[in-house]
Amino acid sequence: MSNDQTLIHLGEDRSKYFNAVSPPIIQSSNFVFDDIASLREAILDESNKHIYTRGNNPTVEILRKKIAALEKAEDALIVGSGASAAAIAITGNLKAGDHVICIQSPYSWTHKLFTITLARWDITVDFVDGREVENIRTAIKENTTVLFLESPNSITFELQDLKACAQLAKEHGIVTIIDNSYSSPILQNPIALGIDIVIHSGTKYLNGHSDVVVGAICSTKEMILKLFKNEYMTYGTIISPNDAALVIRGLRTLELRMQHVQDVAMQLVDWLAKQEQIRQVIYPFHPSFPQYALAQKQMRGGSGLFSIILNTDKKSDVEKFIQALNNFIIAVSWGGHESLCMPFLAFHDMPGYPDHHVDWRLVRISVGFESFEYLRDDLAQALKQL
Numbered sequence: 013m014s015n016d017q018t019l020i021h022l023g024e025d026r027s028k029y030f031n032a033v034s035p036p037i038i039q040s041s042n043f044v045f046d047d048i049a050s051l052r053e054a055i056l057d058e059s060n061k062h063i064y065t066r067g068n069n070p071t072v073e074i075l076r077k078k079i080a081a082l083e084k085a086e087d088a089l090i091v092g093s094g095a096s097a098a099a100i101a102i103t104g105n106l107k108a109g110d111h112v113i114c115i116q117s118p119y120s121w122t123h124k125l126f127t128i129t130l131a132r133w134d135i136t137v138d139f140v141d142g143r144e145v146e147n148i149r150t151a152i153k154e155n156t157t158v159l160f161l162e163s164p165n166s167i168t169f170e171l172q173d174l175k176a177c178a179q180l181a182k183e184h185g186i187v188t189i190i191d192n193s194y195s196s197p198i199l200q201n202p203i204a205l206g207i208d209i210v211i212h213s214g215t216k217y218l219n220g221h222s223d224v225v226v227g228a229i230c231s232t233k234e235m236i237l238k239l240f241k242n243e244y245m246t247y248g249t250i251i252s253p254n255d256a257a258l259v260i261r262g263l264r265t266l267e268l269r270m271q272h273v274q275d276v277a278m279q280l281v282d283w284l285a286k287q288e289q290i291r292q293v294i295y296p297f298h299p300s301f302p303q304y305a306l307a308q309k310q311m312r313g314g315s316g317l318f319s320i321i322l323n324t325d326k327k328s329d330v331e332k333f334i335q336a337l338n339n340f341i342i343a344v345s346w347g348g349h350e351s352l353c354m355p356f357l358a359f360h361d362m363p364g365y366p367d368h369h370v371d372w373r374l375v376r377i378s379v380g381f382e383s384f385e386y387l388r389d390d391l392a393q394a395l396k397q398l
């Protein structure tokens with residue numbers, strides 16, 4: 013199925029709701045049965061039948077079908093956040109005493125899950141530099157059960173060779189999970205490269221309008237059913253039907269949005285790389301990126317997120333630059349309509365913060381729906397302050 017078909021039509025059986033073009037928001041916690049037999053039948057297939065909204069809801073189900081299709085997965089689960097998607101996918105595949113291999117700089121709360129929560133269940137983790145698959149091979153132990161990847165990650169954009177990682181993990185019976193939020197399903201489909209489970213912070217590109225926190229888990233029918241019956245139902249971190257309708261609307265333009273943010277990011281990165289006040293641009297689809305060839309091999313493009321390292325030794329220069337920007341607002345998160353800047357100076361030397369090793373001169377930029385000229389002109393006047 014083409015992405016066009018998926019984004020505009022898949023999962024929308026309009027004859028069931030008065031031939032309405034847009035799906036209704038079924039804001040109901042539970043669903044009625046005619047008799048014992050039909051209730052019994054539904055309970056035996058709870059992940060597909062409509063019984064109770066913590067399990068399955070018709071509005072959320074439309075979103076579930078679309079996201080599974082976009083990731084070339086057999087099935088998916090929609091949850092209340094990307095953090096919850098990671099927690100369900102990870103804990104659903106671990107038991108006490110297991111060992112996990114995780115890439116060296118995952119998303120901060122994924123890092124916390126491994127180091128704080130899972131440590132209490134005697135689950136050990138090794139964080140390795142995943143740019144070389146040999147580092148992962150070396151870290152494998154007898155009790156390794158999960159390999160957690162994030163390619164690219166969302167600050168320095170380090171990649172892992174997904175095909176090689178998937179193959180290595182299969183040889184050792186290890187489940188592979190990847191956080192694919194950076195690329196969205198438009199720019200990279202890890203399941204097609206052999207990865208077992210894809211998770212998303214749908215808060216970023218999938219919804220794309222900075223008004224919903226949502227997550228997704230994509231995998232085989234068998235894996236999704238296992239997670240549904242256990243962690244998904246017990247943690248209960250669902251999305252509301254109202255929010256699901258917003259995400260369905262956000263998805264309508266996913267492909268258009270990804271095209272725009274990619275085009276503008278490419279132009280900005282090219283322009284920034286030539287400015288003397290910039291020490292380094294970090295973007296998987298810029299020729300200066302050390303893993304540019306691998307990016308071209310396994311991704312269809314870079315998204316709208318990149319980082320720059322300012323060419324200065326003074327913290328006050330970073331402050332001046334950030335304060336001078338008018339068209340980039342200072343905020344966490346990314347992937348919405350509004351262009352953002354995130355100065356890592358804010359986290360510099362913060363005790364216990366896992367990103368403390370990031371260069372304090374690094375500023376992460378998320379490109380929104382504005383034009384190249386509008387954003388470049390603003391960066392140009394702010395760089396003049398240095």
Ligand SMILES: *Cc1c(COP(=O)(O)O)cnc(C)c1O
Nearest residue numbers: 093094095119166193213215226
């Ligand atoms: C934001 C983010 C998450 C967490 O997603 P939430 O929807 O905020 O819970 C996970 N991974 C990456 C790469 C992210 O940027």
